[in-house]
Amino acid sequence: MAVYTDVPPDELSRFLGGYDIGEPVSCHGIAEGVENSNFLLRTTRADYILTLYERRVVPGELPWFLGLMLYLAQRGLSCPRPVADRAGSTLGHLAGRPAAITTFLQGTWPRQITPSHCEAVGAAMARLHQDGQGYTAERRNGLGPAAWPPLLESCRAQGDQVQPGLVAEIDAALATVLPSWPGQGGHPALPRGQIHADLFPDNVFFIDDRLSGLIDFYFACTDWLAYDLAIALNAWCFDESAAFCPARAQAMVRGYESVRILTEDERRALPVLATGASVRFTLTRLYDWINTPPDALVTPKDPLDYLARLRFFRAHPAMEWL
Numbered sequence: 001m002a003v004y005t006d007v008p009p010d011e012l013s014r015f016l017g018g019y020d021i022g023e024p025v026s027c028h029g030i031a032e033g034v035e036n037s038n039f040l041l042r043t044t045r046a047d048y049i050l051t052l053y054e055r056r057v058v059p060g061e062l063p064w065f066l067g068l069m070l071y072l073a074q075r076g077l078s079c080p081r082p083v084a085d086r087a088g089s090t091l092g093h094l095a096g097r098p099a100a101i102t103t104f105l106q107g108t109w110p111r112q113i114t115p116s117h118c119e120a121v122g123a124a125m126a127r128l129h130q131d132g133q134g135y136t137a138e139r140r141n142g143l144g145p146a147a148w149p150p151l152l153e154s155c156r157a158q159g160d161q162v163q164p165g166l167v168a169e170i171d172a173a174l175a176t177v178l179p180s181w182p183g184q185g186g187h188p189a190l191p192r193g194q195i196h197a198d199l200f201p202d203n204v205f206f207i208d209d210r211l212s213g214l215i216d217f218y219f220a221c222t223d224w225l226a227y228d229l230a231i232a233l234n235a236w237c238f239d240e241s242a243a244f245c246p247a248r249a250q251a252m253v254r255g256y257e258s259v260r261i262l263t264e265d266e267r268r269a270l271p272v273l274a275t276g277a278s279v280r281f282t283l284t285r286l287y288d289w290i291n292t293p294p295d296a297l298v299t300p301k302d303p304l305d306y307l308a309r310l311r312f313f314r315a316h317p318a319m320e321w322l
C-alpha cells in the first residue's frame with residue numbers, strides 16, 4: 001500500500017485551515033500506487049486528493065508538475081487540478097513532506113483492456129501533447145536514455161539473481177538502442193514537448209467505456225512526443241502473458257492520429273523508442289526489485305514483464321503491425 005507517512009489529525013486540521021475548500025469530513029489513505037502517499041479527502045464541499053510527495057519526486061520540481069496540471073486542466077484536459085490555498089499557493093508542507101491538494105477525478109482504471117480503451121488513450125495523449133505546447137517551461141527527462149547505463153550499473157551485481165543472463169540482455173539492448181536514439185549520431189530529432197511519460201492503465205480513468213481523466217503526472221517531462229506513445233504501447237498493448245496485441249496497438253495509433261498525425265520520422269523511430277521504453281521500465285523495476293526491503297509497505301513490480309516486451313520489440317524492429 002502506498003501510504004508512507006501518517007498525518008496526525010491536528011496537523012491535518014491546521015493544514016486544511018489554510019484552504020477554502022469547506023470543512024473536513026474524512027481523510028483516508030489510498031492503498032493503490034507506489035510512489036507517493038495519497039489520501040481521499042472529503043470535505044463539506046467536495047472530494048479531493050491530498051498527496052504527500054515521497055520517493056522519486058524532487059521537491060524543487062513540484063511547481064513544474066503542478067503548473068503543468070493546472071495549465072492542462074485550464075485548457076480542458078481532464079486531469080487533477082491543483083487547488084490553491086488562501087495565499088494562492090498550490091504547494092504546501094504537511095507531516096514533514098511537501099504536499100498538495102488536487103481535485104478528485106471520477107472513474108476507475110480499466111482491468112480488462114480493450115482496443116477501444118487504447119484508442120481513447122491515444123486520443124487523450126495526443127490532446128495532452130497539443131495542449132502542452134503552450135507550457136514552455138522545460139523539465140529534462142531524468143529517466144531518459146542517459147539515466148539507463150548508470151541504472152544498469154547499480155543493478156549489475158544482483159541483476160542476474162532475478163533471472164540469469166538478464167544483465168547481459170539489457171547490455172545488448174542498450175548497445176543498439178542508445179546509438180539509434182532520435183537526435184543521436186545522425187538520427188533525426190523529433191517533435192518535442194510535454195509528455196506524461198507514465199501513461200499506464202492505472203493512470204487512466206474510465207466511466208463505462210468513456211475516458212474520464214488522466215492522473216499521476218509526476219514523471220511528466222519535456223521529451224520526444226512519440227516516446228510517450230512508445231511507453232503506452234508497452235503498457236497497454238500486451239496481454240497478461242506478455243503477448244503483443246496488435247489490435248490494441250493499431251487502435252492506440254489510430255486514436256492518437258485522430259488528433260495529431262505522426263510525422264514520417266516519428267513512425268520510423270517508433271521501434272527504437274518502444275525498445276527504449278521497455279528498457280526504461282525493466283531497469284526501474286529491476287532497481288526497485290533489488291532495493292525494496294522485504295518488510296516494505298509496497299510490493300515491487302515485476303521487471304520480467306518488461307523484459308518480455310523488450311524481447312518482442314527487439315525481435316520486431318519493422319513494426320509490421322503499424
Ligand SMILES: Nc1ncnc2c1ncn2[C@@H]1O[C@H](COP(=O)(O)OP(=O)(O)OP(=O)(O)O)[C@@H](O)[C@H]1O
Pocket residue numbers: 002030032033034035036037038049080102103104105106202203215216218
Ligand atoms: N485526482 C485523483 N482523482 C481520483 N483518484 C485519484 C486521483 N489521484 C490519485 N487517485 C487515486 O490514488 C491512487 C494512486 O494515485 P497515483 O497513481 O497518483 O499514485 P502514485 O503513488 O504516484 O502511483 P504510481 O505507482 O502509479 O506512480 C490512484 O490509483 C487512484 O485510486
Ligand SMILES: N[C@@H](CCO)C(=O)O
Pocket residue numbers: 035198200281284285301
Ligand atoms: N508505471 C510504472 C510505475 C511507476 O509509476 C511501472 O509500472 O513500472
